Amino acid sequence: MNNQVRHVFFCAIVVAFGGFIFGLDAALISGTVRFISEEFSLSDLQIGAVVSAPGFGVLFALLITGMICDKYGRRLALLIIAFLYILSAVASVLAVSFEMLVTARFVGGLAFTSLSVAAMYIGEIAPPKLRGKLVAMIQINIVVGLSTAYFANYLILQASQLDADWVIAMGLNTHTWRWMLAIEIIPAIIWLILLFFIPKSPRWLVMNNHIQQANLVLQRFLSPAEAQRELAQIQHSVELGDKHALSTMEALKAMFGSKMRKAALIGLTMGVVQQITGINAIMFYAPTVFEQVGLGTNAAFFQALIVGLVSVVFTIGAVLLVDRLGRRPLVIYGLAAGTISLFMCHYAFSQATYMLSPEQISAFTREHNTLGMANMVSTAFSSDIEFKNMLQSVIGLEEFRRHEGQLMQMATNVNANMILIGVMGYIAAFHFSIGPVMWVLFSEIFPIAIRGTAIPMFALLASIVSYLVQQFFPWQLSHMGASDIFLFYAISGAIGFVILCKIMPETKNKTIEEIELDLYSPQTKASVA
Template sequence: MEKQVTVKMNKSYTILISLIVALGGFLLGFDSAVISGAVKGITIYFEMTEWQLGFSVGCVVFGAMAGNLLAGPLSDRFGRKNMLIIVAALFSISATWSALATGYTEFIIARIIGGIGIGGAILIAPIYIAEIAPPKLRGSLVSFNQLNIVIGISVAYFSNYFLVNMEGESWRWMLGVEAIPAVIYFFALFTVPKSPRWLILKLNEIKLARKILMKIGGEEYAETTLAEIQRGLDRKEEKGKLSDIFKHKYATIMIIALGIAFFQQITGINAVFYYAPTIFEQAGGSTDSSFLQAIVVGLTNLVFTFVAIWLIDKLGRKPLLLIGTTFMTVALLMATFAFNNATYNFNDDTLSKVGNKEIMVALSDLKGQSFDGQAALFTEVSAKLDDELFLEFKRNEITNFISINATLVLIAILLYVASFAISLGPVMWTLISEIFPSKIKGIAISVVGFFNSLISFSVTQVFPWELSNLGPTVTFAIYALLSLCAVFFVYKYVIETKGRTLEEVEELLINK
């Protein structure tokens, strides 16, 4: 009876410290999504162009790329726990500074600091949990980090909804509120132990490592784990070099990894997460309703992440990818269809909603006219406004005139997010952790993660320009075409890894 109690207490302790560390994932998700509610406010306050807005949103990913490159080497040198504490400090500094920023440049610097924290959290937290967790609990405990990312996104949407109508500059509150969980994370990390494996590998602190391992799993677990670590030290396998990933025998592996990393971002998921309220406003929704719809997007992402965790070992990686990318394509085509069939009507009611009086006067002679699609609308309106007013019209006034099936747009976005959440979202990271041989796994995953962040940055940078200049119809059509390409890529190149050992996967891909 006493032994059973001890095991239960050890399991509870391991779950507790894993949950604390996984708060980094929560901050990662929150920081990534909270900007969606601040887009309109920061655009007006800092008087941004489309490219400046794109960079102010996407620069977080730019910082994450630097964090990706620094996290691995620095956590090896200074320890997982110490680097996570620094990551928490970076999130705190970023949230506070971006909320208080009075100039565009300092706002960008503050956002990049948060991005570095994101890049560190997404790599270090799973590494720490994997090193601290017993084998039987490792899979579920590591998944806490991905789950917390999704929860962080949902909480950010809720937070934005409740703060949007605050007096003054509500965007400052939206960005600044992140400092609260960041500070909690910072102090909570001091209660977790250092990684036993790191203590042995870097400091040869066997006595302290044994004490931590005994608290996690008991004496037998501690001795077994210490023996495994020692065997790893005795083996001293040569680490892979960057040049190794370009060898011909790894070609198929790199095609799969880089291809999945490319399609995960190029199909527009972060554009939807970062600009969700903007998209719904483009569909004619009010500010309040667009923020409420963004909450539904976050909850959909959360629910279907649970579905993915449930299905990934039952249905398999490739079937989930094929199902998800197919329905992503369908959803994006639905959004394209909805915006393509929108009409723009000029009458007393729609003209009275225009906030800019100069624009309202210039467009008053269009009263009684209706336009099918943005191309015809832009041609007519651009002839009546100078460049500055035309930009203002596209950004803030066009939604006053649109008549669209907003329900179809909402269904399309929810279907798209749900499809992503069961496929490209979680499956990519699972797949690339399985297909790389141990010799090159560390360096290869860093390269793929950097490439994934680079594509994400490009998408978020270009999206505001696409909406204003190409219109939502063409924008969603482009994403639909890219999503269709993802279906064919998965069908042709991706192999099923379910039920296979890592050695079997390695042998299959290298022979291929």
């Protein structure tokens, strides 16, 4: 590996580390749901608000991300994002109310644009043969961050249950969720420092007429001859875009014009399907999801840790193969496998029954000093909704939430193996396909003149869907039940599969300029019209 390639990898790794911070921020909250709900006496929608607040914040950030990236540069945008992550993490740990916690997490959501900006930056510095791997590193960092969060949450939960002086002295037993959220602070500070060591994007420099500086940056990534060729290609591409990025309104008009209709439809479908199949409901509420299987709280946290490990393994597999097999096979076959896995979960939950025996009710009543459960003795419920509603009516909502994991573990009769295989299969398929490949495609299919608007806009679309999935998952769990939720996710995946089969191109081993010529050629325009 020569110095130029090493420098490309260094810059890509530093920028992609923002995905690690994102993964931490997104998944650490999964372990805190039950503690925060109990401390602040939250309703289903309030729980959803805490978890989804970053997803709401990113909606606003993405509206101006394109402008900041085009006017001030990708590098400065990343520095601002890193600072927002730090501010959000500190404020979340210190939150003294539901409102303060939601506000702090909203600020963190402003930093979630790190994914789209990172994809943009890496796509603009990476050689064509390495671009797929390097952009997909964002997804590796996300899943490593998710896994680290699940592992940290599990360790903190286990430590909080120890009867030791140091646990009490550190407040692990009384401030468990605050320790979980504090994990993010140090990595975010490290990322902010590392970002000062990366150069500005050469394509942004050309767009702003800093040709000599762009040439110097390119020579850090390529040989002098390759740098000259790349610079000429970039200049030609910029000239096609009137020598500067189009304004936001001009970019939007161009994006949905007949010439770029195919790229816009690909972006629209990828942005919606990646999120509407429920990935963030499963990842951000992982312990809650596994409690529905009847695993109990500690086992549910452990299964969440397994989810993280599966995510890492299959994302690494996708990164190793995305430039060898291509983008299209990974997405099409991965989405098919994920949809089948979701249907498995739906079927297993639809066959589940819930019943408490006299011995279980007697033991639970003695342990927790609760009353009113006698009329539930040996009563079989055919859905989790009926069972939960009856429990809440007899012991109260607050008591039910405090012991939901234990009660579901005692009462649930379900094919747990089928559900676990289905969930793990979906997680594996997602991280082998549409998870990392979406960002690769976003970095490739949009012309330079509209990229600063297009990537954040379709990332905004994905974020809107993600926000809705996160916000309403607790409410859906209480009113629809697990079976219908997984059915909805599976149908959404099937629709996305059909659409992408018809329109998704192959872009491996092509320069961004070659992809532009392919997607926006007269033949393409005629075929789409």
